[in-house]
Structure formats: structure tokens, C-alpha cells
Amino acid sequence: MAAMPDRLILAEPRGFCAGVEMAIKALTWMVRIFEPPIYCYHQIVHNEWVVAAFERVGVVFVDDISQVPEGAPVMLSAHGSAPQVVEEASRRAAVVIDAVCPLVTKVHHEVRRLAERGYDIVYVGHRGHDEAVGTVAEAPHAITLVEPETGLGDFQPKDPDKVALVAQTTLGMYEWEEVLRSAKEAFPGLWTARKSDLCYATTNRQSAVAKLAELCDLILVVGSDNSSNTQALVRVARERGVEAHRIDSAAEIQPRWLEEASVVGLTAGASAPDHLVAEVIERVAPRFGFEVLSVTSEGEYFPLPPQLRGFVTVLQAVVEAGLTARPPTEPGWLDRDREWTAAKALEMIGT
């Protein structure tokens, strides 16, 4: 048994997904454009460090839209909001920017369409999670929520030929596959999305952690307790018989974990900033350094919400009015958005 880890293997991809990148950059623009306080319905992304960073610059996170004062600017989180919340926000706030991830929006559309067509919808998700609450609210009369761990349970449709199975985007792949298998058995005419609702970031990070599990005797997952995809990464590792722990930061590593490990695997949930991962590498201090294990590369990019793009364009015009005009060939802020990362945005707000 090694006294300290020999090696560390870093999973790729890990950390920020395209939806989280977009949401963090969008809230950063809100902070730049509007006077604080700026309100955000639900945590912008489920990460303690990111939430604290925005709180320091005047963002107030609320769990009830009635807590937003009339006329204040408000952002809706990446997890997607119930239609009633969007409506109420539009009534109260001067400006509402919805930072919902387009892959969550896709599931909302799916649910609405299926409900209109008379389907009994089984939604596989975690009860009380922001994304699940928002999605179920699209058609509560037509949806039954089932937990991935317990599956269909005693679900009984009105018509067994008209059942649809949809999912929270951040489920564990093997949990989803199990529910899918039993649903297909019970309802041969089952409707389900061709490529499943689990998003690319969820499946890629879980594939990487599954590979890590073949090579490591301890896996550390950086991410917050309320982050569903982070928790799924821990479960995927444990399911493969490897000791795995979720940590918010390097400070939470317990020395005895490292004493018993020779090869440490490291990954991060989709809302965890990469500098926290770097701090974990430093803390683990593997004797023979670290290497990267890459299962795929990701090029997904989601542009800022359309309503916000309008504000950014106006702000740029105002700034440029006092300066020499930008040559038409030079890219504007929005043209450079793809290169401007969430990490840079967080640096800009002084984190």
C-alpha cells in the first residue's frame, strides 16, 4: 500500500459544459450592464464557489420569484424554469433574461408536445431538483415523475400504447438505461427521444469516469452537493467498485483517502470551475505527476440568450460612441463570445 499517491489521472472532458459556460457569461453581462442588486431565480449553476463569487458582486439568488422586487433585473437559471415562473418574472421584473440551457429547453418542448398528443409521460428525474421541477411544470397533468433509482414502480398509464419516457439531462447513464429497458418491456410501443435526453456533457463525463475507474483506486469528483451530474459521476465510479468522493474543493480531501491510494482519478461536474481542479492536483501532489485521459473532445457552444444579446449590442454602441468607432472588419463583443470563456468572465468579476 502506497504511503502517498504515485500518479494522478485527470479525466477529459470534465468541468464546465456549454450550458454552464453560457449561463455564467450571461450573468456576468448582467452584472456589467445593470446596477446591483441583480436577482437570479435559483442558483445560476449548482456550484457553491460560483454562486458565492456572484453574491460578492451583488447578485441575489432567490428560490421564489415573489422575492424579486418590482422593476429589478432578473435572470433565470440554467436549469430551466416553470412556465408560471417565467410569466411571473416577466410581470414583476424590468428585464428578464432566461439563461436556460438549450438542451433543457429541448426536453420542455418534448413534454409539451407529448402532452398535447395525449401521451402519459414518465419523467425520470430527481424529485425537487430545479430542472425536474421546471420540466414537470410544463404538463403536470400528464407527467409522472419517477426516481432513476426506483424506476417505474406502480406507474399505470391510461393507455399502455401511449406512454412516453423522458429524462432529466444529468442522470446516471446506467440508471437511465435500466429504467428504459424495463419501460420498453412493459410498454412495447414506448415513445422515447431518439438519442435520449441525457445531454452530451453528462454522457461524456460519465464515459471518462468509467474509464478512470479501470485505472484508479480512488476517484475524486469536484462539484457541489446539489449538482445532479456531479453526484452521477460519483455513482458511476462507485458502481464500478472504486472508492469515490465528491469534494467542493481541495480542502475537503481527507488525508486517509490518499494514504490508501496509489493511482488517483480526478474529474469535475459540469458546473465546477477548473481552477478548483488544479488546486486538487496540487493538494494530491502525486509522486510521478499527472496525466490526462481523454475519451473525446467537445466543441459545443451555446450563444448568449437572445434578449441579452440585444443589451450587449446597445452597450457596445454606447461605449463606442465616446471612442473612435470600431472598424467594420473588427469583431464586436458578441462576435468574440465563443473565445471569451466562463473562466475569463469569473476573473473579470474579480474572483
Ligand code: SF4
Ligand atoms: S449539463 Fe447538459 S443540460 Fe445541463 S447545462 Fe450542461 S449541457 Fe446543458
